[in-house]
Amino acid sequence: MNKIDIRTVDVVQYVHPLREGGSLPAIVKADDGFLYVLKFRGAGQGKKALIAEFIGGELARAIGLNVPELVFMNLDDSFSKTEPDEEIQDLLKFSIGLNLGLHYLSGSITFDPLVSKVDAMTASKVVILDSLISNIDRTAKNTNLLNWNKELWVIDNGASFYFHHHWENWESHLDRTFPYIKDHVLLQRATCLKEASIEIQKLVHKDKIIEIVSNIPEDWLLSESDTLSPEEMKAAYIQFITTKLSMIDILVKEAADAR
Known part of the structure; x- marks a missing residue:
């Protein structure tokens, strides 16, 4: 049985929001140099959506389906201070702490x-x-x-x-x-x-x-x-x-x- 090993990374750059997602996820860059789709704890369904995302994703992986790597992502308070869009500013403010990221599949x-x-x-x-x-x-x-x-x-x-x-x-x-x-x-x-x-x-x-x-x-x-x-x-x-x-x-x- 493969042990799951969930990495924790820090967000270093907010790249842009994904407007097609109802909860306004975003593409961000982490301190490991990779891009991720960040799911925010401060979004509509909050932390419960992150829990469902995490369990569902890791169960999918366990049964042999393709799932982007899931990582825990630390978000600090610096991003909300420089964000001009008020809606995104609030989302960033309410999401300080640990969020969930999916490895960004470029070109998907x-x-x-x-x-x-x-x-x-x-x-x-x-x-x-x-x-x-x-x-x-x-x-x-x-x-x-x-x-x-x-x-x-x-x-x-x-x-x-x-x-x-x-x-x-x-x-x-x-x-x-x-x-x-x-x-x-x-x-x-x-x-x-x-x-x-x-x-x-x-x-x-x-x-x-x-x-x-x-x-x-x-x-x-x-x-x-x-x-x-x-x-x-x-x-x-x-x-x-x-x-x-x-x-x-x-x-x-x-x-x-x-x-």
Whole structure:
């Protein structure tokens, strides 16, 4: 089992915002010399979107999908002071501290369901992944997939695990299936669902889930409005994912029926 090793880097240059993203992510340069797409803790869904992005991305990587390297990114207060755009200025101000970055895939293009190619096994894995993590945002309208070097890359998992916006009733989500899978952009190409589910079960087990969740920065789990402690939240994420994995045959049947 490959250990995940999440690097922490410092933002040294704010390059430009990505206006097509609802949460106004940005391309930034880090002190390692690389460019990243920075997801801000101060954006709409806040730190919970970063947690969903992180867990979803590392689970995708664990099942053999292409995912840009994820890094923790320190942002200091110097950038908001020199930013003329008031909206971005506020976003930078509210995002001081640890954020999440995805390695920038230069020259990548957004996956287009009408012209982009993807093999059946990859499509099936993405569909099952999104069923497991309750990702409501991988549709034809907003694919959250890239083509880079003639391969499919999975990005933007921030709309997953939507139960964590209301911790008081999170356990009611444990035995639910995922009817939204009917809108998935890759569903029609996912013709290897059974084979993909067998492979996923071989690649992801409880130790891997615990390892991923244990890497969530403590700071992201602290909120005055949440009723659970950071440790209780981590335990909840682990229980949610392991429960969904135990239901994988039901989720696969639901996706197959929706096809």
